[in-house]
């Protein structure tokens with residue numbers, strides 16, 4: 299059964315890091331998130347591409363076990379262009395072309411209708427809200443966002459957050475959205491909304507999980523070989539939701555494990571451009587890194 303459903307962008311990215319440059323490669327929040335989720339469960343994407351989107355990219359998603367029935371076809375694919383300097387925790391956007399996303403109306407395929415886990419990856423918060431309204435009450439709604447939507451649609455974004463169960467943000471977005479330099483204050487402000495849990499990602503330094511009365515701090519994997527961090531946040535959220543859908547357990551203890559699996563898949567993703575590294579990761583690579591994470595936390 300298709301579960302989780304992942305709403306987000308399927309994109310053509312052009313970007314440069316200190317380690318190289320790529321043009322019109324497959325990217326987008328739903329792309330990274332669904333491949334990351336596919337290591338644990340059978341995700342389905344909700345998104346739109348254009349006629350210019352290469353068919354082999356859809357084939358690649360299908361080979362990874364991703365259901366692409368929910369990818370509509372419009373005129374032109376969403377495009378993102380950006381670069382990173384030596385501090386690779388922050389992507390600098392040169393251009394965002396929404397293209398077919400501007401007129402996208404979400405339509406949920408029959409196959410997706412019984413999914414219990416929803417990941418609203420980074421996309422227009424109005425589309426995120428449409429999905430929440432359309433789908434039967436799921437077990438868990440996880441949502442992510444980014445500075446672009448905080449700057450352009452803050453009011454709509456706060457309305458969507460109010461309907462989500464688990465909010466994922468990176469540290470600078472949390473400060474920006476809740477207007478405070480202090481991450482604990484930002485997390486508490488989010489918890490005052492409907493949200494049951496908040497995860498604040500700190501790039502290569504790991505992630506913080508806040509629930510009503512508990513706090514968990516997952517380290518980042520000490521990677522020596524980082525080429526391109528694009529999609530790490532999406533891979534984190536996708537793997538986390540995929541793991542929760544597989545285990546059907548949203549207790550705080552299992553959320554901690556989901557955060558660790560999210561960090562592991564994100565760490566693999568950074569090792570190469572686009573989805574190149576995620577294409578070849580296998581279950582034993584993941585379990586090996588899981589054991590290393592466990593050892594790293596012991597003292």
Ligand code: AMP
Nearest residue numbers: 309325326378420446528529530531532
């Ligand atoms: P991340 O590095 O996890 O924040 O995600 C990077 C991916 O998000 C890239 O592949 C882009 O195509 C996509 N992206 C960039 N800007 C946006 C946006 N405003 N909304 C949705 N997706 C975006």
